[in-house]
Amino acid sequence: MKTLWHHCHAATMAGGKYSIIEDAAILTDGARIEWIGPSASAPEIGDCGRVDLEGAWVTPGLIDCHTHLVFGGDRSGEFEERLEGVSYAQIAARGGGIASTVRATREASEDALFEVAKKRAVGLMREGVTALEVKSGYGLDLASERKMLAVARRLGDTLPLTVRATCLAAHALPPEYANRADDYIAYVCDEMLPALVEEGLVDAVDAFCEHIAFSTQQVERVFRCAHELGVPVKLHAEQLSSLHGSSLAARYRALSADHLEYMTEDDAIAMAQSGTVAVLLPGAFYMLRETQVPPIDALRRHRVPIALASDLNPGTSPALSLRMMLNMGCTLFRLTPEEALAGVTINAASALGLRSTHGSLEAGKAADFVAWRIDRPAELSYWLGGALQNRVVRGGAETDFERIAR
Ligand code: DI6
Numbered sequence: 001m002k003t004l005w006h007h008c009h010a011a012t013m014a015g016g017k018y019s020i021i022e023d024a025a026i027l028t029d030g031a032r033i034e035w036i037g038p039s040a041s042a043p044e045i046g047d048c049g050r051v052d053l054e055g056a057w058v059t060p061g062l063i064d065c066h067t068h069l070v071f072g073g074d075r076s077g078e079f080e081e082r083l084e085g086v087s088y089a090q091i092a093a094r095g096g097g098i099a100s101t102v103r104a105t106r107e108a109s110e111d112a113l114f115e116v117a118k119k120r121a122v123g124l125m126r127e128g129v130t131a132l133e134v135k136s137g138y139g140l141d142l143a144s145e146r147k148m149l150a151v152a153r154r155l156g157d158t159l160p161l162t163v164r165a166t167c168l169a170a171h172a173l174p175p176e177y178a179n180r181a182d183d184y185i186a187y188v189c190d191e192m193l194p195a196l197v198e199e200g201l202v203d204a205v206d207a208f209c210e211h212i213a214f215s216t217q218q219v220e221r222v223f224r225c226a227h228e229l230g231v232p233v234k235l236h237a238e239q240l241s242s243l244h245g246s247s248l249a250a251r252y253r254a255l256s257a258d259h260l261e262y263m264t265e266d267d268a269i270a271m272a273q274s275g276t277v278a279v280l281l282p283g284a285f286y287m288l289r290e291t292q293v294p295p296i297d298a299l300r301r302h303r304v305p306i307a308l309a310s311d312l313n314p315g316t317s318p319a320l321s322l323r324m325m326l327n328m329g330c331t332l333f334r335l336t337p338e339e340a341l342a343g344v345t346i347n348a349a350s351a352l353g354l355r356s357t358h359g360s361l362e363a364g365k366a367a368d369f370v371a372w373r374i375d376r377p378a379e380l381s382y383w384l385g386g387a388l389q390n391r392v393v394r395g396g397a398e399t400d401f402e403r404i405a406r
């Protein structure tokens with residue numbers, strides 16, 4: 001079934017720029033874009049549907065390329081306690097922090113996790129997200145990591161949403177491996193990853209490279225294992241200190257290195273050479289009241305593609321809005337609105353290994369787009385909150401949020 005979507009302007013994001021087409025039309029054939037261009041030169045089409053977009057601006061569907069949106073419980077109680085003066089160390093000492101999310105996630109049934117994760121995903125979708133990544137990493141044992149990844153697969157199977165599942169078993173040390181990080185990494189490499197990859201639950205492998213998590217040597221073991229299994233890697237790197245995890249990621253041709261506040265220019269050069277995307281996470285920067293800004297000028301100078309994501313997680317970035325990250329990327333990191341929009345479309349697609357099929361409005365790509373009630377694309381970064389979207393189209397069909405809610 002072909003449909004002509006007309007009476008709109010398009011910021012196609014082809015080539016990482018707005019690449020604007022005024023008075024545009026989009027011809028979709030099923031789930032693909034068959035043609036896009038100025039409506040005056042639209043191809044002759046006989047019998048097809050027509051949708052009047054009423055002067056809206058159209059962009060590619062937004063892509064949230066870094067989320068941890070499957071988790072049990074939340075940490076709003078800890079947030080409140082900390083603001084009342086209880087220290088992070090006190091909370092950690094009584095088993096709070098990430099350990100409490102691991103406990104809650106292990107205890108939750110797959111169905112219960114699916115229901116809460118679905119609510120979070122649908123919230124993002126309402127704002128225009130048509131593809132997102134889900135990381136595991138709150139299970140930290142084979143059965144619980146499997147449960148998280150299965151929920152990610154189920155989200156993709158049941159919602160009009162493209163979901164990439166990333167195994168982040170090397171996120172934190174589970175309590176049963178206290179003081180035995182190398183043994184845990186051996187368990188991840190020898191048992192967890194081979195089983196989960198074999199079961200088809202893993203699109204990429206991630207790790208947290210930091211003094212409070214895993215060393216570069218431990219991460220490298222995980223990367224070698226992922227490569228042997230034929231799965232691409234990503235890395236949480238340089239969030240709190242400079243360990244050059246991003247250079248290590250580049251050596252393993254990682255899809256992305258994420259956070260990057262403390263990265264160096266040499267790290268940027270390594271990432272540029274390997275085509276590794278820099279995924280910036282302003283929500284975590286903001287919640288942690290971080291002051292070290294990622295080296296945006298070095299990333300620009302060396303042409304490292306920049307993406308932006310929510311990092312939606314219960315500890316450091318309870319961010320239920322990707323569009324808010326556009327504003328934060330501009331305000332906190334001084335990205336331009338055009339860079340910010342590229343960061344949640346074409347570059348986010350690259351960070352998920354989806355660039356050839358998603359992230360821009362071009363013939364042959366997925367018919368995933370959003371029609372916005374705005375007069376200029378910069379408004380997407382400018383307004384703080386508010387419902388600017390008019391229609392969300394995924395796979396050539398308008399998303400029916402009332403049906404999804406039922
Ligand atoms: N970096 C972070 O900031 C989060 N995970 C990560 O790798 C923290 C996750 C949490 O506190 O639950």
Ligand code: FE
Binds near residue numbers: 066068236311
């Ligand atoms: Fe993260």
